[in-house]
Amino acid sequence: MSRETQPTPDDSPAGGDTGDVADAEDGDGITDVDDAEDVGTAVTDESESDGTACVLWHRRDLRVADNPAVTYATREYDTVCPLFLFDPQFYTDGSLACDARRRFLHESLDDLGEQYAERGVDLVLAHGDPETILGQFVDRGWDVVTTAEPTGRYGRRRDDRLADRFGVTFVDGDGLRRGVDDPRENWSDHVETYFETDTVAPDDSGFGDHGVDSTVTTTAIEEQYDVSPEKTGVPKGGRRAGVARLDRFVDVIRSYPSSISSPSAAETGTSRLSGYLRFGCLSVREVYQRVQRDAPDGSGRSMFVSRLYWNRHYNQKLEDWPGWMDVAVNPVFRGFNRSNHDADLVETWKRGETGFPMVDASMRCLRETGWLNFRMRAMCASFFGYILEQPWRVGADWFYYHLVDADPAINYTQWQMQTGVTGVHSMRIYNPRKQVRDNDPDGEFVYRWVPELRDLPADYLDQPEKTPLHVQSECGVEVGEDYPRPIVGYEAKRQSAQDRFGKLQERASEAMADPEIRRRASFSRRGGPEPVADDDAGDGQGGGDSDQATLGSFE
Incomplete structure (x- = not known):
């Protein structure tokens, strides 16, 4: 039955x-x-x-x-x-x-x-x-x-x-x-x-x-069960707290578009309602209606409303196929990177000691607070799958464990998309160095979560290993001792990812000929890609940072 x-x-x-x-x-x-x-x-x-x-x-x-x-x-x-x-x-x-x-x-x-x-x-x-x-x-x-x-x-x-x-x-x-x-x-x-x-x-x-x-x-x-939370800055649960947070957000929604990408700005400039939606303290519908009724018209309101549609979009995906949590939706990528699984490399990523400051700051923030803005979540997933060449579900489960707002429908579908195993999206390899330059140019986020780099001038935070020795000596930060050198070569791994996925692209596209696989992998009626982009190609925001699409994209 x-x-x-x-x-x-x-x-x-x-x-x-x-x-x-x-x-x-x-x-x-x-x-x-x-x-x-x-x-x-x-x-x-x-x-x-x-x-x-x-x-x-x-x-x-x-x-x-x-x-x-x-x-x-x-x-x-x-x-x-x-x-x-x-x-x-x-x-x-x-x-x-x-x-x-x-x-x-x-x-x-x-x-x-x-x-x-x-x-x-x-x-x-x-x-x-x-x-x-x-x-x-x-x-x-x-x-x-x-x-x-x-x-x-x-x-x-x-x-x-x-x-x-x-x-x-x-x-x-x-x-x-x-x-x-x-x-x-x-x-x-x-x-x-x-x-x-x-x-x-x-x-x-x-x-x-x-x-x-x-x-x-x-x-x-x-x-x-000895429930003893160690994370800091976690919002209080419950409907009353959620309503209060919604009240605050409606008043500052104009700044939403300029706050979503920077992890520091996102901490106070985004709604932070995800946990309340996750537990159903608030309904998506009542949040939608409150924002439409009371928030000022403009890009902030329209952009946030689009997020509510995307919330329902990804929940529809899991409703249609619960396998999103367990196996790659595209059968060509099932078991992909499994032979590369390196427990030591994964642990280094989890600890935030990769030698890429934006990745390390994000991973430490996740572990300490149970929250991370969308762009940094996507960057960490992309880095894990494309650059470290590790199996996607290992990383997805780690995020699901630590996120206070962990939604299975969003977490696991996004992890598959951001690591390329859907086979229907353009490759998006976030450049963690570019993320420093674009979204933390003054080093506010990196300095907070990677204090060993606090005395390093912000100009060198995108690639600390390139800091001249005399500058390292003057500021008292020795790369390789106080902070690790990159655990992998980014450019070589990026090229390797493009080559590896390129070789499988034809087979992955052929798998989409199966109507059932195509329905699971894409929400486009034509089976086409959802809007994502290569981070190095420009400012495309992928599955969550920009207005992205009209409602017609969901059909």
Whole structure:
């Protein structure tokens, strides 16, 4: 039995929001744990239902407002029990989730509990295997309702299993197309309708009295799993914090276009809403409507709105094919660079000790803060795949672990695109030296994250190894001792990448003759490339730094 979906509460192609954590951690790349310990049962024999009650299972949409599953449940059932399950799968050592992301989740759940309390109902928290706990409700006559969300790996297997066993109702309402032969047909019109349709709210009938008690708290979960975030500067999770951040961004959106490429400017000049969208504290639709209503007209507003379409675009990709998280979409590139895997080289990249200051600063920033602007994420991925010649998924999983806003749909599709394994995009090899000159000319970002270069004049930060010896002596920075020389020769590796990918281009294009592969790899109705560019060729911003395209590009 496939997963069942219900139409949006108002029967229009509009709906919910975007998530981001993997059910609050999502397809986290974990392995199944067969004997997860349950810390309580959440439901008792006194909680029998005659078929008029449902469990509203929150995973990533951690809000009440503009949540189509909330609207559906309160409209269709007399009694609704909002429930979040702490799945032990996402707290194991093998889980791709840093403690900072777990803390963001817990803060978002505390906020969600307050949202429900304002409506006179308790959010129930339980810990254990979802199949076991939901089964306890189903055995007592409760139905299970949740949102339909793109996911992969463990999350996909779990959802399919629960749909088969319990007949879970997955409420469709996030702007994505499901259950149609060609999701791309009229896609932009569909998403635009979703954005423009009024947001939804709980039905006036309310939630009833579910009579179910929580068996655990966020504090108890943090103590049990020793959740101790070490990252700094991480925003607080939850809807209230997200709304406040949205308020601030609307006031400064004019500066958005000039802030997106520079990592220092992006820290304060971009919306920083990605984590709140990832966890569903805010819906993509309500952010769209707030910006369209209150932000001043101009390039900042139009550019940001285009990002919201791209958010839905990449989530549609994962919804259509969950394999994005695991294998190259183009079969010609499956296993590509696997024979080159060098654990020492990868560790050097992870530590930010490659000898390329912009890469090193970005990798250290990622590890320390759990955030990085799009251009630096793309540069690090490009460097990892093209220049270091390492297998893309190793790098993608590292980013997914550290990013507080890690969205599987965006992270893994972008990693495949930025490392060239889709086979349908023009090669884009970011030049990390050019990135210093263009986006950190005064060295603000590099000096902050690579303090061993702080005394080196900014003119030499693009290539410290070229600093004259007398300058090194005068400023007290010895390249090769205080800061490493480049671990690879950039020009030679760049040429090697062009040669290697060039030899496979014909085969990669032939693979696109398969209609199914072509649909997965490209969102163009003609199967053509999405807009990307060679960084050395100019200022093309690729999949996220510029206005990029009209809505027609999504069809």
